[in-house]
Amino acid sequence: MHDDLSLAYERCRLLHRRHGRTYYLATRLLPAWKRRHVHALYGFTRYADEIVDSTADRPASERERLLRDWADRFLAGLRGEAVDDPLLPAVLHTVAVFGLDTMDFEVFLKSMAMDLTVTEYDTYADLLSYMDGSAAAIGTMMLPILQSGDPAAAREPARQLGLAFQLTNFVRDVAEDLDRGRVYLPAEDLDRFGVTRADLVAAAAARQAPPAVRALIEYEVRRAWSHYALAAPGIPMLAPGSQACIRAAYHLYSGILREIEAAGYDVFRRRATVPNWQRLGVALRCVLTRPGTPVLSGR
Numbered sequence: 001m002h003d004d005l006s007l008a009y010e011r012c013r014l015l016h017r018r019h020g021r022t023y024y025l026a027t028r029l030l031p032a033w034k035r036r037h038v039h040a041l042y043g044f045t046r047y048a049d050e051i052v053d054s055t056a057d058r059p060a061s062e063r064e065r066l067l068r069d070w071a072d073r074f075l076a077g078l079r080g081e082a083v084d085d086p087l088l089p090a091v092l093h094t095v096a097v098f099g100l101d102t103m104d105f106e107v108f109l110k111s112m113a114m115d116l117t118v119t120e121y122d123t124y125a126d127l128l129s130y131m132d133g134s135a136a137a138i139g140t141m142m143l144p145i146l147q148s149g150d151p152a153a154a155r156e157p158a159r160q161l162g163l164a165f166q167l168t169n170f171v172r173d174v175a176e177d178l179d180r181g182r183v184y185l186p187a188e189d190l191d192r193f194g195v196t197r198a199d200l201v202a203a204a205a206a207r208q209a210p211p212a213v214r215a216l217i218e219y220e221v222r223r224a225w226s227h228y229a230l231a232a233p234g235i236p237m238l239a240p241g242s243q244a245c246i247r248a249a250y251h252l253y254s255g256i257l258r259e260i261e262a263a264g265y266d267v268f269r270r271r272a273t274v275p276n277w278q279r280l281g282v283a284l285r286c287v288l289t290r291p292g293t294p295v296l297s298g299r
Contacts, residue, residue, distance in 0.1 A: 008090035009036045012043025015087075019046055025279055026249035029287060031241045037097065037145045040090040044074075044105070045138060047087055048112045053180060060116045067116070071109045078102055098144040105141070107133035120183045120197070124223075127186050128163075135166035146246065147239035157234020161246070164227035165253050171220045172256055172272050175204040185220060193219065203268045214265040221257050221265065228254050232295040240291035247295060248286040252279060 016024045016039045027038050051067045058066075070085075077083040077092040095102065111133030121127040139162030140155060148154040170177070170184040177184055183197055190196065193216040203209045209217065228250065235246050252274055259272035274282075 005089050005093055008085075008087055008093075009040060011086050012036075012090050013039040015039075015046050016042040022252045022274070022279075023249055025283060026245045026252060029244040029248055029283060034145055034242070036090070037094045038142065040087075040094040041138070041141055041145075043087050044091045045108065048109060052112050052115045064113065064116050067109070067113060074105070074109075094145070100141055100144055104137040108137045108141075109133075111137075115182070119181050120187060122187045124186045124188070127184065131163055131166050132159075135162035136160075138162045146242040148234075148237045149239075150237055154234045154237040157231045157237070160227050161231035161234065161250065164224055164231050165249075167220065167224040167227060168253050168256050171217060171224060171260060172267055174200060174217075174267055178204050185216065189216060189219060192216075207268050209266040209268050213268075217260065217265040217267055221260055224257055225254075235295045236292045243291045244286045244289065247289060248283050250295060251282045251286065255282070 013036065016027070020042055023042065027035050030038065048067065048070070051070060052063060073083050073085055074088055074091070077085075077088055078095065083089060083092065094100065095105075111130050114130055114133075118130070121130065136159035139158035139160070143151060143154060143158045174183075174185065178201060183190075183200065185200075190200075193212050195212050195216050199210070199213060203213050231250065235243055235250060238246060255274040255278065256272050259274060260267055263269060263272060
């Protein structure tokens with residue numbers, strides 16, 4: 001049993017290292033005993049995402065069945081039933097160790113199921129209802145592992161950080177999401193700037209954004225910055241040993257927004273990434289920052 005659990009944690013770690021490079025680097029700054037639990041949560045969320053997106057050649061009904069079957073195994077494990085799965089033993093162990101709120105996992109899985117049928121969102125409120133499960137819930141899942149002297153006060157900043165990270169990804173990955181048949185930028189925002197879905201497709205094909213699309217992206221970047229500003233006060237509330245990790249993740253992800261700004265808000269010419277030398281510099285600065293130091297939101 002111990003070997004199976006160790007193998008499950010290792011599989012989660014490898015998933016994290018392969019698919020979440022920015023966040024994986026940040027987790028290196030956590031105390032060693034916390035890292036595997038963060039890897040477990042990442043493994044859970046990534047595996048669900050893989051079912052939805054990496055089996056795109058299969059009918060939506062089949063992907064829905066695969067996701068439902070995996071969710072059922074997870075829920076069975078929560079009830080104490082034996083689970084035959086390469087990842088879930090690590091996730092279930094982490095849930096038990098920290099007494100994590102299983103509602104966070106349920107709303108996350110609900111949002112993953114939405115990706116099977118929902119391809120666009122009319123308003124930002126609609127998108128937020130999706131991100132409450134797919135992003136904000138991950139922030140609150142993490143909070144008991146990161147620890148805080150005032151969990152109630154730290155909860156909303158943790159939610160906001162999840163929203164900030166996901167909106168950053170949505171802005172950066174417009175072209176990739178179009179390839180999957182989805183647009184995560186609200187339709188009301190496209191209308192505000194006179195942009196159609198066809199315009200986004202054309203910009204992706206041309207690998208160049210026209211002025212109206214760049215204005216749309218600038219608007220979404222500013223919205224993402226507002227979430228970072230709401231998240232910033234929560235980082236000094238965390239346990240001292242967790243602050244360097246989340247401080248680094250905060251600056252690395254918001255650094256993607258800075259790269260988008262530097263590119264004139266053209267997210268189609270190239271994928272915005274933070275250079276490796278900057279990543280290492282951010283990590284070093286965060287290690288050297290005294291716990292409790294306020295985080296400057298950048299906007």
